[in-house]
Amino acid sequence: MKPIFQPQLVNDPYGDPALYIEFLFEKRALMFDLGDIASLATRRVLRLTHVFVSHTHMDHFMGFDRLLRLCLGREKSIHLWGPPGFVEQVAHKLGAYTWNLVHNYETDFTLVASELTPDGIAQQSRFRCKAAFQREELEPLHVSDGILLDELGFRVRATILDHKVPCLGFALEEKHHVNVWKNRLDELGLPTGPWLKELKTAVLRNEPDDRPFCAWWREGGETRERIFPLGQLKQELLRVVAGQRIAYVVDVVHHDENARRIVALARNADFLFIETTFLEEDAALAAEKYHLTAHQAGTLARQAAVKRLIPFHFSARYPDRGAELEAEAKAAWKGAGG
Numbered sequence: 360m361k362p363i364f365q366p367q368l369v370n371d372p373y374g375d376p377a378l379y380i381e382f383l384f385e386k387r388a389l390m391f392d393l394g395d396i397a398s399l400a401t402r403r404v405l406r407l408t409h410v411f412v413s414h415t416h417m418d419h420f421m422g423f424d425r426l427l428r429l430c431l432g433r434e435k436s437i438h439l440w441g442p443p444g445f446v447e448q449v450a451h452k453l454g455a456y457t458w459n460l461v462h463n464y465e466t467d468f469t470l471v472a473s474e475l476t477p478d479g480i481a482q483q484s485r486f487r488c489k490a491a492f493q494r495e496e497l498e499p500l501h502v503s504d505g506i507l508l509d510e511l512g513f514r515v516r517a518t519i520l521d522h523k524v525p526c527l528g529f530a531l532e533e534k535h536h537v538n539v540w541k542n543r544l545d546e547l548g549l550p551t552g553p554w555l556k557e558l559k560t561a562v563l564r565n566e567p568d569d570r571p572f573c574a575w576w577r578e579g580g581e582t583r584e585r586i587f588p589l590g591q592l593k594q595e596l597l598r599v600v601a602g603q604r605i606a607y608v609v610d611v612v613h614h615d616e617n618a619r620r621i622v623a624l625a626r627n628a629d630f631l632f633i634e635t636t637f638l639e640e641d642a643a644l645a646a647e648k649y650h651l652t653a654h655q656a657g658t659l660a661r662q663a664a665v666k667r668l669i670p671f672h673f674s675a676r677y678p679d680r681g682a683e684l685e686a687e688a689k690a691a692w693k694g695a696g697g
């Protein structure tokens with residue numbers, strides 16, 4: 360199956376955390392964490408619609424300024440999510456600049472900031488460029504099961520973890536993945552085209568099997584079409600399989616409650632991006648600083664049965680030992696006999 364979501368760390372494993380997730384068929388992206396994004400190309404920054412910030416330690420949030428700088432003057436909206444206290448911090452970030460001329464702009468760049476709290480009530484505010492980024496309160500959102508974003512094909516879920524401050528772990532979950540059998544298209548004499556996306560959408564929306572569906576394409580300057588019952592196309596052309604799952608966990612101390620939540624969040628993930636800040640030989644230091652060791656991270660990955668483990672967020676105390684951090688995490692992931 361061709362994965363729809365393409366996750367990529369913006370920086371090397373010693374750099375600030377930011378996981379850029381691009382959509383295969385759309386000029387759109389999401390991001391988990393907002394550390395230094397100087398190396399992320401402008402056009403890629405401009406594809407972002409949602410950014411989910413684990414917590415506001417500087418290495419996870421300092422990319423806010425670049426995001427703001429590049430979006431300013433554009434007709435664009437970005438939704439930011441973060442932990443308790445986040446909306447106030449976004450307001451302070453914006454409050455650090457002078458906005459006496461922006462009401463003249465033709466565009467109205469808009470930020471919405473929301474914060475997840477343990478009671479599941481998310482406070483939200485909006486900040487519009489034309490209103491000089493003055494805070495406008497929005498109706499609070501009721502978050503159930505940690506679901507921050509729920510769209511037709513996917514959802515983003517968060518869980519609150521303990522880093523001496525609340526720190527969010529995230530998972531991007533594709534609901535179903537719809538594959539097209541290319542050879543069967545040929546057998547039906549149907550060319551590819553935008554109608555295939557419409558077909559997938561109809562299937563994801565659970566529309567009834569007897570609904571007439573129009574396959575259309577352009578041929579010799581004319582629009583051609585053929586009508587089928589949706590159920591027939593579904594059966595003959597498509598294969599619906601489990602969707603992709605990408606989990607992201609940084610900056611957490613190792614204790615039972617965190618471990619339980621991380622394993623639930625990352626269960627069977629195709630990718631787990633997880634901090635491996637310290638080596639196990641420095642486990643005491645890791646605990647003191649509320650971080651994981653590589654061994655602990657790998658063990659969590661094994662318990663969650665993830666398919667791929669990507670260790671990152673290495674401490675600067677190990678400039679030449681990145682390979683060891685990685686090996687320690689992967690050994691624990693594969694288990695003693697693996």
Ligand SMILES: [Zn+2]
Nearest residue numbers: 416418419610
């Ligand atoms: Zn950090």
